Amino acid sequence: MAPNNKANKNKQNKQNKKGNQDNKSSNSKKRTVKKSSSSCCKYLLGSFVLIGAIGALIAYDTQVIGNGVFEKSATGKWLKKAGLLPYVESAWYKTMAVSARGYQWAEKNLPVYLKPAFDLSCDLLKIIRNAVFNIFEKLRELVSTNAPGVALKLEEVYSIVSTKTIEIFNITREYLAANVFVGSLSPENIGKALNQTKIAAARYYSIFHQKVDAYAQIQ
Template sequence: MTKTHTAFNLCLNRGSFLDILDRMTSTRRFPWIWASFFLLVGIAGLVSYDVSRSGGNFPKSTTGRLLNDLGVLEHSQRAWQKSLSTSARGYLWLETNAPVYYTLTVETCTPYVLLSREFAYVAMKKVGVLYTNTKDYVAEKTPVVVATIEQYAPGLVDNVQSYTASGLEAVKKYSNDYYQLTMEYLKTKVFVGEWAPEILQNKTESALNVTRTHVSTYFHWFREQVHIYSKIP
C-alpha cells in the first residue's frame, strides 16, 4: 500500500512538473508567429520603398550598398527575393482568410461574451442592493450617532457642519477665480497669433488630410508591390 501510494504521488508530481513546463514554454500567451510575420512584412515594405527610390535597382539602394560593402550582396539578393515572395503570398493569404477566421472566432466567443455580460449584470444588481442596504442602514443610524455626540459634546455637530460648509464655499470660490485667471492668461498670452485656436485647428485638419493622403498612397503602392512579388517563384 505504501509503495503504491508513493508511486501515485510521484506520478502526480511528474504531471504537475510537465504541466508547469508546458505553461512556461507555451507560445499561446503571445502570438509570436503573427508578430514575426507582421514584423517581416513591415521590414519588407520599408526595404521595398528604399528600392523603389533608386528606380527599382536593388544594388543602388541604400540597403543594397550596405550589403555590397559587407560582401553579401549576391546572396542577400536571392534571400531578399525569396523573402519578398514568401511575405507577399503570406500577406495575400492573410488578407483572404483573416475575415473567415475572424468570423469563426466571433461565433465561438459570442456565447461566452453573453454569459460574461449576464454575470456582470447580476453582479451589478447585487452591488446595487448592497449599496441600497448600506445607505438605508446609515440613514437609520445617523440620528442615533448624532444624538450620542450631542449628548457628550453639545454643539459639536453644528460647528463641524458650519466649518465644512465654509471650507467648501472657499474652495469653490478660489477654484473658480483661478480657473478664470488661467483662462484669461491663456487667451491673451498663449493662444494668440500663430497659436490662435482657429489657426491651430486649420493646421491640424491640413496635417490630418496630408497624412491620410500619404497613407492611402502608400497602401495602394504596397498592394501593387505585394501582387508583383507574389508572382516571383
C-alpha cells in the first residue's frame, strides 16, 4: 500500500503544480489583454488627433496658399510631383463627402433627440428648485415658531444686505457709465460691433452650409 500512496501523492503534486502554472498563465494573459487594450485605446485616440491635425493643416494650406484649390497648394504640388495627387485627392473628397453627409444627418436628427433631454433637464431643475424652496420655507416656519427673535434678526440682516447691494450696484453702474463705457466702449459702439459680428457669423454660416451641401453631393 505504501508505494501506491507515494505514487498518488506524486500525482497530486504534479496536478497542483500544473494548476498553479495554468492560473499564472491565465493571469498573465489577462494582464497582457488589459495592457494591449489600453495601448490600443491610446493609439486610437492619438491616431484621431493626428488625423485631425493633418486635416487642419491641409485645409489651411489649401485655403491660404492654394486659394481654395487643393492642386495649387504646397501639399498638392508635392503630391503631384510624386504622382500621388489623383489618389490622395480622390480619398480627400470622399472623406469630405462622407463627413458632409454625416453633418447633415446630425443637424437634422440630433435636435429630435436633444429636445426631450433638454426638456427633462428643465423639469429636473424645476423639481430641485421647488424642493429647495419648500425646505427653505419649512426652516423659516420652524425658526419663526421656536425662535421668533432670531427670525426677526435674520429679516433685518437680509433687508440691510439687500439695500447695500442695490446701492453698490447703482454706484458701480454710474462709475462704469461715466469712466469706462465711453468712446469705443460706449453702448452704441458695442451694439454696432455686436451687429457686425452677427452679420459676419451669419455670412460664414451660409458659406459653410454651401460647402457642406456641395461636398454632400459628391458620389
